[in-house]
Amino acid sequence: MEKRFTISVYTENIVGLLLRITAVFTRRHINIESLTVSETERRGISRFTIVVRQSEDMVNKVTKQINRIVEVIFAEYHSDADLISSQLALFKVDIAKEEYLPSLEVLARQANARILIHNNRRMVLEKTGTRDSLEAFLRDLEAYGEVEYVRSGRIAVTSSSSRLSEIIPKLPELNRYPNYSMDHHN
Amino acid sequence: MNIDPKTNGVLTPATTNRISGAEAIVRCLIEEGVDVLFGYPGGAIMPVYDALYDYQDQINHVLVRHEQGASHAAEGYARIKKKPGVCLVTSGPGATNLVTGLADALMDSTPIVCISGQVPRDLLGTDAFQETDVVGVTMPVTKWSYQITKAAEIPIVMAKAFYIANTGRPGPVMIDLTKNAQFEMLDFEYHRAPRIFSYWPTPKAKAEDIEAAAKLINEAKKPYLLCGHGVLISGAQAELTELIEKASIPTACTLQGLSAIPTDHPMCVGMPGMHGNYGPNLLSSECDVLIAVGMRFDDRITGRVDKFAPQAKVLHIEIDPAEIDKIMKTTVAINADAKEALKRLIPLVEQRERPAWLAQYAECAAIEKEKIIDRDTLPKEGAIKMGEVVKLLSDKTEGKAVIVPDVGQHQMAAARYYNYTETDGWATSGGLGTMGYALPAALGCKFAAPNREVVAIIGDGSFQMNLQELGTIMQTGLPVKIIILNNNFLGMVRQWQQLFFDRRYSSVELQNPDFCKIAEGFSIKAVRVSERTDLDGVMQQMLDSKEPFLMEVMVEKEENVFPMVPSGAGVAEVRLE
Structure with a gap:
């Protein structure tokens, strides 16, 4: 049964790794729903957050294939139930009629959206939330005029403790062998 | 070439002096024990070829006629020598001609290290003469790849390349070397990689998995073992032989596992798969425990997977965790090097004789001999x-x-x-x-x-x-x-x-x-x-x-290879004619 899964991949921060990771999906003709890359709390360690809609069996196989990439420290997957996740979206509304303005402000407040730019003809709003809540907000906004919409990939943490913090202390060799760590990439 | 985990951290004595990047490449090869390399010169790799001129007494450069030839020669060398084969080629077409060999080495877990010249760093991305995005092109067909753009990186990257190619599940490594890095000078100091951050090539078998595996084998009435390339790679021939002799396990060598045990060994029942032997294919639907050692259930071995030994419990001994449960669902999996796993498994496995089970294989072998083997090997007339x-x-x-x-x-x-x-x-x-x-x-x-x-x-x-x-x-x-x-x-x-x-x-x-x-x-x-x-x-x-x-x-123009498992059929549907 297909379900949404989030794969978190902790890696060394090097050029070209994105291609190697996405190739695991490309080979199996799996569409990536969203992808976010950022630095973690540890300098030099990046985190890829990849969302796919697949069977658990397939996600398990893909995660193992990502895990064997040399620069991948570890990869794991979670279903939505195990995660606290969020996405960020920006909405640029070209307000059709000036008299809409007050109710648009009310709507933004109710939705916990932040107003970034605001004049009589245009409003830029920022909102975080799940994909569903962001899309629902988009539909609400469309009643007020034309909307330009951009949404970031998903970022997520598990509700349990982080595996990165468990694994990192097991890598003391990092300091003993500086030559063989990621340092030479910088 | 394999780094003993016990010596982690013990660095080999360093050698130092100021040399060019091109010479450093050659010195790295010598440090890694490379005595032969297969290659073809060209513009972007000329400094390395120039450096090689001074080291002809230490490294034998074999001038191939096409870079694909270099890649397969390196593979052949690696397979028999059990250490990485090395290729040296120029940029652009020199590198793209290696792609087939890299893909081949990745599929068959063969350690090769390929070094390609590349245009100078400042020209990268400008469509310079003989420029190709080599790391991009070869990425899906390599275990690891890296582009060196400054000389100082050379010793570290080369040490990593050899370590990655030949540890864990071996595979091809591609190193792309810009021309400026070949000309630049560096203070050369070489240490073979003691280990690499974020790469754990040799997982240790868990005691509970070993015990569960022994139990599975001890309780088996009709065990059947598939001996793969991993047995040869890890040098586990003796351990495998001890196991199959002790527990009387009929054993088939996969195409890549051939010669791991002698073909005429009493427990050797031939080769499984599409054109494998009759017994191993037919009786795979009768075995109760299927033991796979260092192999990956290729579709040419399993035929239709849902019809492949569906009745059997599966024990998979495999160093690459991504292969476990990829094709066949395992009952017990040991994620470890074959030699280590077998060594620990043998003492827990009980001695058995299985004359009736082995006789079934002998019966199949007799049928195959009469219908196919004699016809193929002892013809009296005709082509x-x-x-x-x-x-x-x-x-x-x-x-x-x-x-x-x-x-x-x-x-x-x-x-x-x-x-x-x-x-x-x-x-x-x-x-x-x-x-x-x-x-x-x-x-x-x-x-x-x-x-x-x-x-x-x-x-x-x-x-x-x-x-x-x-x-x-x-x-x-x-x-x-x-x-x-x-x-x-x-x-x-x-x-x-x-x-x-x-x-x-x-x-x-x-x-x-x-x-x-x-x-x-x-x-x-x-x-x-x-x-x-x-x-x-x-x-x-x-x-x-x-x-x-x-x-x-x-030879006979229209001879057919039998037995044959038709594509998409179960292996028990093996055809003798």
Whole structure:
């Protein structure tokens, strides 16, 4: 049964790794729903957050294939139930009629959206939330005029403790062998 | 080449001085124990070739005739020598010509390190002359790849390259080296990699998995073992033999596992898979415990997966965690090096005799012998058969040669009818099925095992895919022996067209050149055999030759390889005719 899964991949921060990771999906003709890359709390360690809609069996196989990439420290997957996740979206509304303005402000407040730019003809709003809540907000906004919409990939943490913090202390060799760590990439 | 985990952290004594990046590359190779490399020069790699000029007494550079030849030669070398084969090529076409060899090495877990020249760093991305995004092109077909853009990176990256290629599940590594990095100077200091951050090549078997595995084997009534390439890679031949003898486990060697145990070992029941032996295929639907060691359940072995041993509990011993549960759901999995896992498993496994179970295999073998093997290897009349040529070679070399087949019907004949008595007696392109592999790979094998007889067995189609490497063989003068089994067809495709496409022979008949004349053009002695009565004498002449020798045998035009598991069928539906 297909379900949404989030794969978190902790890696060394090097050029070209994105291609190697996405190739695991490309080979199996799996569409990536969203992808976010950022630095973690540890300098030099990046985190890829990849969302796919697949069977658990397939996600398990893909995660193992990502895990064997040399620069991948570890990869794991979670279903939505195990995660606290969020996405960020920006909405640029070209307000059709000036008299809409007050109710648009009310709507933004109710939705916990932040107003970034605001004049009589245009409003830029920022909102975080799940994909569903962001899309629902988009539909609400469309009643007020034309909307330009951009949404970031998903970022997520598990509700349990982080595996990165468990694994990192097991890598003391990092300091003993500086030559063989990621340092030479910088 | 393997780094002993126990010596983690013990750095080899450092050597220091100020040299060019190009010279550093050569020094790195020497530090890694490389004594031969296969390559082809060109603009973007010229500084390294210039540096090689000063090290000719330490490194033998073999000038191939096409970079694909270099890649397969390196593979052949690596397979027999158990350490990475090395290729050196220029940028652009030099590097792209390696792609097939890289893909081949990745599929068959063969350690090779390929170094390509690249345009100077400042020209990267500008479509400079002979520029290709080599790391991008080769990314999906390498275990690891890296672009070096400054000389200072060279020792570290090279140490990583060799370490990654030959540890864990071995594979190909591509190093792209910009020209400026070859000219720049660096303070050279080399340490072989003691380990690498974020890369754990050798998982340790868990005690509970070993115990569960032993229990599974001890409780088995009809165990059956598949011995894969991993047994040869980890050097676990002795351990495997001990296990199968102790517990009386009929064992089939996969195409890449051939020669891990002698073909005539009492527990060896042949080869599984599409053109494997009758018993291993048929009885896979009867075994109750299937033990897979260092293999990956390729579809040519399993046939239709849901019909492959569905009744059996599966024990999988495998170093690559991504292979576990990829195709077959395991009951017990041991994620570890085969040698380590087997060593720990053996004491827990109970001694057993299984005469009735083994007799079932013997019965199948007798049927196969009568219906197929005798017909293939002992024909009295009619055209020469591939099987009898291989059988004769096997007898004459007492099963001790290194056999390097190409890809096709002749490959199956070589796998089935050579009686492998000496380990590491086999190098072939299995996973990728690369036609053109054998000629250069055989040369690589000869460099790795100069004292063993190395015989390439090649079809007329395959031979024409890399025949330019006759030039390389000529120039090295190494006595590589070549048998062309010529049926003037792309035989395997023709067989499929006959059986599954209603005999509509579409582009499979070859109008061939005179192979003997071609060989003679390369100053290689060549003899054509058309009559059965000449076979023995010419083969003896070939084996006695101290120089390269090509023997072309005109074989039956429309011979089919049986047994055969039709594509998409279960292996128990194996056909004998």
